[in-house]
Amino acid sequence: MAIENGRESLLGATLCNLGDGLILRTAGTLADVERIAALGAQVHSDDQVAAYARWKLADGHPAIRLSDALFVEDLRTGKVVSSLCSFPQTWCYEGIRLSVREIALVGTDPGYRKRGLIRAQMHRVHHEMGAAGCLLGCIEGIPGFHRQFGYEFAVPLGSCARLKLAQLPADEKDSSGSMTVRPMDLERDLATVMLLYRQSELEIQAERSEALWRYLEEAPAGVPDRQETWVIESRARVIAYFRLRQNMWGPWLELAEMCVESSLGLDDRTVAYEAMLRSARRIAVERNYQGLCFALDPRHELLKLVTEMHAEPER
Ligand SMILES: CC(C)(COP(=O)(O)OP(=O)(O)OC[C@H]1O[C@@H](n2cnc3c(N)ncnc32)[C@H](O)[C@@H]1OP(=O)(O)O)[C@@H](O)C(=O)NCCC(=O)NCCS
Numbered sequence: 001m002a003i004e005n006g007r008e009s010l011l012g013a014t015l016c017n018l019g020d021g022l023i024l025r026t027a028g029t030l031a032d033v034e035r036i037a038a039l040g041a042q043v044h045s046d047d048q049v050a051a052y053a054r055w056k057l058a059d060g061h062p063a064i065r066l067s068d069a070l071f072v073e074d075l076r077t078g079k080v081v082s083s084l085c086s087f088p089q090t091w092c093y094e095g096i097r098l099s100v101r102e103i104a105l106v107g108t109d110p111g112y113r114k115r116g117l118i119r120a121q122m123h124r125v126h127h128e129m130g131a132a133g134c135l136l137g138c139i140e141g142i143p144g145f146h147r148q149f150g151y152e153f154a155v156p157l158g159s160c161a162r163l164k165l166a167q168l169p170a171d172e173k174d175s176s177g178s179m180t181v182r183p184m185d186l187e188r189d190l191a192t193v194m195l196l197y198r199q200s201e202l203e204i205q206a207e208r209s210e211a212l213w214r215y216l217e218e219a220p221a222g223v224p225d226r227q228e229t230w231v232i233e234s235r236a237r238v239i240a241y242f243r244l245r246q247n248m249w250g251p252w253l254e255l256a257e258m259c260v261e262s263s264l265g266l267d268d269r270t271v272a273y274e275a276m277l278r279s280a281r282r283i284a285v286e287r288n289y290q291g292l293c294f295a296l297d298p299r300h301e302l303l304k305l306v307t308e309m310h311a312e313p314e315r
Pocket of ligand 1: 043044082106107108109112113114115116117118119120140141142145148
């Protein structure tokens, strides 16, 4: 046992010999993380994938361990030639808590493809999930590729509608006056934001401890999933929050989450949505985005409003 980055690690373990000089291992050191990060950047031709790997595996995630990363090493060269991670999550669906593993950072060096390396790692993860009573695995990836491993399309992801800059309300037309928008102050606002999230009526809600919220809020620049959280105040009280990020596919600002206090009446909720739209427009203009897109639960009330604003549907 050793301490790596403030946490215990078993310095990795060799799980099995795959033949032909290849071994299947779990990560155990920050050097392993670097090698997995480098492979991810190479196979996806994107340095942000390396930043994502470092953030997830070596930056203090409260639930993820180094051993959640599997990789295949070629003993002849010492090179990491394939990897697959499975990150633990807890979801809440219709009030039922579900232990879930998110499969991520899936990739094989082009010289080693179609030799069953991803199949071997999938098999290993599914075996471990079964032993731990984990019922669900989820993955965002090549459409259809994971059907062969028993995965089916289940949850719509990404943006479902978008509004161009010209369709978003401008600051000068602000008629609400009563609500203000500002960046979330982690120390001051986190408890309220956590409560608003827990009370929201999302069909599937990921369980977020305070430690997980802090980890997400403190994601370093360069991590593709990085979101920034804004709060909406009415009479000096936080009554809503929303989270923004850059859309993965183009120069669009993306609304990834918005929760409004459930006891507010429809008029006040609408004013809160309009306050968010005005702020999002200002941010989109400042950062040269083409507009705002909405990656929300299909049942989210805000989608009715943006449909009335003639948003272009996506998905
Ligand atoms: C997709 C990828 C991860 C497959 O890795 P791999 O090590 O070649 O996969 P395996 O050899 O274990 O293949 C498993 C099965 O998928 C099939 N397969 C491999 N690549 C495939 C592809 N691009 N599309 C469809 N099926 C594919 C194989 O034929 C094999 O099926 P079989 O066992 O019935 O013959 C690899 O091509 C890659 O790194 N691509 C670029 C990164 C990427 O897109 N990652 C996201 C994956 S969601």
